[in-house]
Amino acid sequence: MEFLKIDDIHHTYFTKTSAVTALSDVSLDVAEGEFVSFLGPSGCGKTTLLSIIAGLIKPTEGLVELEGKKVGTKDNEIGYMLQQDYLFPWKTIEENILLGLKISGSLEKDKIQYAHDLLEKMGLQSVEPLYPKQLSGGMRQRVALVRTLATEPKLLMLDEPFSALDYQTKLNLENLVSNTLKSFGKTAILVTHDIGEAIAMSDRVYLFSPGPGHIHKMFHIPKELRDLTPFHTRNHEAYTDIFQSIWKELESIEPEDKY
Amino acid sequence: MSLKTNTELLHQQFIHSLNREKRWVRFYQFLIFIVIFAGWEIASRLQWIDPLIFSAPSKVWNLLIVKIQDGSLWLDLSFTLSETVLGFILGTLLGTLLAALLWWSPFLSKILDPYLVILNSMPKVALGPILIVALGPSFTSIVAMGAIISVIITTIVVYTSFREVDPNYIKVLQTFGGTRYQIFKEAILPSSFPVIISTLKVNVGLSWVGVIVGEFLVASKGLGYMIIYGFQVFNFTLVMLSLLIIAVLATIMYQVVELIEKKLIKNN
Ligand SMILES: Nc1ncnc2c1ncn2[C@@H]1O[C@H](COP(=O)(O)OP(=O)(O)O)[C@@H](O)[C@H]1O
Ligand SMILES: [Mg+2]
Numbered sequence: 001m002e003f004l005k006i007d008d009i010h011h012t013y014f015t016k017t018s019a020v021t022a023l024s025d026v027s028l029d030v031a032e033g034e035f036v037s038f039l040g041p042s043g044c045g046k047t048t049l050l051s052i053i054a055g056l057i058k059p060t061e062g063l064v065e066l067e068g069k070k071v072g073t074k075d076n077e078i079g080y081m082l083q084q085d086y087l088f089p090w091k092t093i094e095e096n097i098l099l100g101l102k103i104s105g106s107l108e109k110d111k112i113q114y115a116h117d118l119l120e121k122m123g124l125q126s127v128e129p130l131y132p133k134q135l136s137g138g139m140r141q142r143v144a145l146v147r148t149l150a151t152e153p154k155l156l157m158l159d160e161p162f163s164a165l166d167y168q169t170k171l172n173l174e175n176l177v178s179n180t181l182k183s184f185g186k187t188a189i190l191v192t193h194d195i196g197e198a199i200a201m202s203d204r205v206y207l208f209s210p211g212p213g214h215i216h217k218m219f220h221i222p223k224e225l226r227d228l229t230p231f232h233t234r235n236h237e238a239y240t241d242i243f244q245s246i247w248k249e250l251e252s253i254e255p256e257d258k259y
Numbered sequence: 260m261s262l263k264t265n266t267e268l269l270h271q272q273f274i275h276s277l278n279r280e281k282r283w284v285r286f287y288q289f290l291i292f293i294v295i296f297a298g299w300e301i302a303s304r305l306q307w308i309d310p311l312i313f314s315a316p317s318k319v320w321n322l323l324i325v326k327i328q329d330g331s332l333w334l335d336l337s338f339t340l341s342e343t344v345l346g347f348i349l350g351t352l353l354g355t356l357l358a359a360l361l362w363w364s365p366f367l368s369k370i371l372d373p374y375l376v377i378l379n380s381m382p383k384v385a386l387g388p389i390l391i392v393a394l395g396p397s398f399t400s401i402v403a404m405g406a407i408i409s410v411i412i413t414t415i416v417v418y419t420s421f422r423e424v425d426p427n428y429i430k431v432l433q434t435f436g437g438t439r440y441q442i443f444k445e446a447i448l449p450s451s452f453p454v455i456i457s458t459l460k461v462n463v464g465l466s467w468v469g470v471i472v473g474e475f476l477v478a479s480k481g482l483g484y485m486i487i488y489g490f491q492v493f494n495f496t497l498v499m500l501s502l503l504i505i506a507v508l509a510t511i512m513y514q515v516v517e518l519i520e521k522k523l524i525k526n527n
Contacts, residue, residue, distance in 0.1 A: 030369070056433055069341065075436070078434070079434070082427055082430060083290055083427075086425075086428055086429065086430075087502070088446070090449045090450070090452070099431075099432075099445070100435040103435040103436060103437045103441055104435055104436055129380070151435065227271075
């Protein structure tokens with residue numbers, strides 16, 4: 001039995017004026033402890049797929065199972081970090097990181113301590129009484145990650161978490177997140193449109209193509225890259241090869257004359 | 260001179276010029292006040308304006324002293340103020356509650372939509388006579404006037420702000436398994452506080468209108484009654500006194516709302 005099983009998902013958004021098919025015929029599996037990336041141009045249904053996996057949207061067709069059970073939002077088994085940090089501006093950092101525990105009614109001493117420890121692990125000391133807007137973009141993103149991890153989800157999903165950050169912050173955070181998740185043995189899905197990031201962070205990469213969104217191709221990241229930190233992966237000789245082959249595929253689905 | 264002391268010096272000069280400007284602003288504000296009241300007094304004494312209609316600051320002041328001494332001012336003032344504050348609180352609370360109800364049930368909000376539009380475009384003070392017949396010519400019906408004038412517009416404005424909350428905040432709560440009530444409490448309501456506060460500010464003015472009109476219609480005491488009575492017996496000193504007191508009280512109420520705003524919206 002697979003850890004996460006996504007079986008033949010179709011999804012169409014219905015509005016008064018149109019019916020947009022965002023996903024068609026998407027099936028994939030993720031093993032426990034695995035790090036998988038969804039790569040693809042915008043509009044190919046990546047965010048939609050994450051929402052379906054999180055149980056926020058019911059797909060028009062298909063099934064998502066986590067450890068053999070249908071997913072729902074009640075069990076707090078899936079942590080989902082949205083495309084922007086969406087920290088609540090009227091809450092302090094402390095209130096923000098404890099939000100998940102508060103909502104699920106599990107504000108227990110050891111869990112609160114765990115959240116605070118995570119914050120420290122993310123390199124954020126004594127920011128608890130501050131408000132989100134007093135922090136930089138990279139710090140906010142780390143706080144959002146702590147908020148998501150604080151409920152100890154079995155599966156973590158990150159939707160383009162580094163896309164709004166400057167390059168250096170992005171590289172540092174890639175390392176930090178990758179190390180943290182590895183140390184917890186967390187299963188994770190990362191959505192990105194950055195080929196380098198997908199290679200640096202993951203064990204496998206799913207390339208999506210639009211119109212309607214479907215899996216175009218799946219890539220295994222070579223073993224020698226998987227065990228390296230993202231930063232070292234980018235400097236490894238095998239990196240260029242896999243980058244080239246993903247780049248070629250991406251070109252074929254996103255013709256150059258679009259620009 | 261080192262760069263650091265130079266910056267400090269410039270900063271001090273900057274603060275100094277800010278303070279100087281502030282003093283001038285205060286000075287001119289005070290000057291305008293003096294000019295208005297002195298001009299009023301002089302114009303009235305020299306009969307440039309009809310002293311019978313426009314009275315004079317000195318007469319208003321004397322009347323104020325008399326009314327403070329015989330205690331009648333306190334009676335009228337507390338009567339009207341309690342009506343206004345009650346009407347204001349009721350109108351804002353009911354409006355926000357109604358908005359919450361509409362947010363809770365989008366179906367209900369679709370059904371009620373045209374009725375809200377009709378009620379909102381209606382001049383609410385026109386309902387005065389009906390309220391008085393229904394609730395009796397009393398304190399209650401005046402409070403109802405103060406409330407009814409602000410409740411619909413509060414509902415509409417607050418409900419609109421509830422709906423404009425970024426759905427991604429809701430999504431965050433949903434990923435944690437948040438119930439509809441938790442979503443309302445953690446995201447919808449707090450992110451609408453700024454809008455609720457600004458409707459509070461509008462409602463201060465509205466509830467004064469409702470209460471004064473209500474008192475015109477039924478009361479036998481109160482500041483609105485003072486105006487209508489002064490008008491009937493051609494005692495315009497009484498009318499002016501009442502107007503000035505209302506101006507002061509409404510301003511104080513507005514300041515209290517601003518104080519609440521500072522307390523409630525901490526992250527600014
Ligand atoms: N709530 C919605 N209603 C209607 N169409 C939507 C909605 N959300 C997304 N879509 C459409 O579905 C497609 C996929 O969107 P999305 O999942 O956000 O893609 P991605 O995250 O890969 O950029 C797009 O064409 C988008 O316009
Ligand atoms: Mg997206």
